[in-house]
Amino acid sequence: IPVQPFDLVLFGATGDLARRKILPALFHRFQIGQFDSNCRIIGSSRSDLTAEAFRSQTADAIREFGQDVETTAEEIAGFTALLDYVAVDARGETGWDAIHGKLREDAIRAFYLSVGPALFPDIARRLSETGIATPESRIVLEKPFGHDLASARGLNAALREHFEEQQIYRIDHYLGKETVQNLMALRFANSLFEPLWNSSHIDHVQITVAESIGIEGREEYYDKSGAMRDMVQNHLMQLLCLTAMEPPAHFTPNAVRDEKVKVIEALRPVAQASIARGQYRGKNGDGYRDHAGNPASRTESYIALKVEVANWRWAGTPFYLRTGKRLRERVSEIAVYFRDPPHNIFEGSGPIHGNVLVIRLQPDEGITLKTTIKDPGPGGMRLTGANLDMTFADELPESGRPQDAYERLIMDVIRGNQTLFMRGDEVEAAWAWADPIIAGWQDTGETPQPYDSGSAGPDDSLLLIHRDGRRWRSIG
Numbered sequence: 001i002p003v004q005p006f007d008l009v010l011f012g013a014t015g016d017l018a019r020r021k022i023l024p025a026l027f028h029r030f031q032i033g034q035f036d037s038n039c040r041i042i043g044s045s046r047s048d049l050t051a052e053a054f055r056s057q058t059a060d061a062i063r064e065f066g067q068d069v070e071t072t073a074e075e076i077a078g079f080t081a082l083l084d085y086v087a088v089d090a091r092g093e094t095g096w097d098a099i100h101g102k103l104r105e106d107a108i109r110a111f112y113l114s115v116g117p118a119l120f121p122d123i124a125r126r127l128s129e130t131g132i133a134t135p136e137s138r139i140v141l142e143k144p145f146g147h148d149l150a151s152a153r154g155l156n157a158a159l160r161e162h163f164e165e166q167q168i169y170r171i172d173h174y175l176g177k178e179t180v181q182n183l184m185a186l187r188f189a190n191s192l193f194e195p196l197w198n199s200s201h202i203d204h205v206q207i208t209v210a211e212s213i214g215i216e217g218r219e220e221y222y223d224k225s226g227a228m229r230d231m232v233q234n235h236l237m238q239l240l241c242l243t244a245m246e247p248p249a250h251f252t253p254n255a256v257r258d259e260k261v262k263v264i265e266a267l268r269p270v271a272q273a274s275i276a277r278g279q280y281r282g283k284n285g286d287g288y289r290d291h292a293g294n295p296a297s298r299t300e301s302y303i304a305l306k307v308e309v310a311n312w313r314w315a316g317t318p319f320y321l322r323t324g325k326r327l328r329e330r331v332s333e334i335a336v337y338f339r340d341p342p343h344n345i346f347e348g349s350g351p352i353h354g355n356v357l358v359i360r361l362q363p364d365e366g367i368t369l370k371t372t373i374k375d376p377g378p379g380g381m382r383l384t385g386a387n388l389d390m391t392f393a394d395e396l397p398e399s400g401r402p403q404d405a406y407e408r409l410i411m412d413v414i415r416g417n418q419t420l421f422m423r424g425d426e427v428e429a430a431w432a433w434a435d436p437i438i439a440g441w442q443d444t445g446e447t448p449q450p451y452d453s454g455s456a457g458p459d460d461s462l463l464l465i466h467r468d469g470r471r472w473r474s475i476g
């Protein structure tokens, strides 16, 4: 469905995220006809650049980072014709009038701040004081949204001086991933799962976001942040919320976000004994500390936590979360482990293979249910494990290329749909949970345990779950 005409101002337009994700995502939405030449994208950053140079940089970015679909030179030219560029000094006077002059009265205005959070308050103030932002405009903020509760509160307060909450779109790109939205469809559009979706039937849940890449090139940000702030406080927290939340009454922004906040507020504080932190090592200058340029770094590139949602539905069902860099494979998934049947009538016929529902985010998005069946053939009643497997690309080939998270999210901004964006109180609640955990290891000065690049993470992480008589699913 085509969206209404818009003027999108992209701050940080020459940055890495804009080149890798935002501009290619916009291109693909243009390519499939979701918007046309009635829309404009105004790039903006400190660099003095002509509009022509910005167009040509963007064309290069699309060729390098665009999705693997057939793309013609005409399509790229058609898209870059919508681009303009204004150099802006976020903390000074330069550029604001020029931006103002380029915006149309009758188009939706969206301001995308793909810049560090330190600039959010200044840009928000300028947009409002110059009258560039109207009460209908939208402001989009990239992560990280602060680095602790105090800074997140400060940002929220600064934004709310100039914008209403309904205008503020805080991005967590995990919410734009197809399978993450599918998790809600799976839970709330089927009658099969929800009656079992509680601690009476679910033994535990594992949420894994394993990456094979390291931190190369992002050390300045990452070494101050670590896996807890970079991934758990936002992306894994969102996955946890969608898995654990109560059914909202409607699929509307505030109904969904109210339920997510309740989950975060129900989280128990996590004891240091329920945490395993690691840091990758590698030979010949290829370890975390080499990449970070900080030989004494105590920042974790891996973290596993046992998390408890202390409410009626989940008491007694732990959620094990883990994420790390330089692991064996890139795998993101939510695995729901159901309890074994109360009594095994097949004694001596082989073990029961517990039911595990795996929601795979990437790669090969899909859903698998591990079941126990009779081993086919003449060998009598022997049990074996088998998967009910639905890989979306195989099952629904006609639905075409899965859209990148950013494609979905940017179009939702234009449509004015906040369901897949974090509300201010939600981000604050997540920091309120994360802060004492981080303070816990900072107080003790604990050093993360080394793990080999290309492994499944540090040994402590295995112990964390083995202690409870459970095992991690294998990574790769």
Ligand code: BG6
Pocket: 143, 211, 230, 332
């Ligand atoms: C970002 C983190 O938010 O998400 C990165 O800052 C991480 O460190 C990335 O690599 C992972 O995103 P995806 O979509 O590749 O799983």
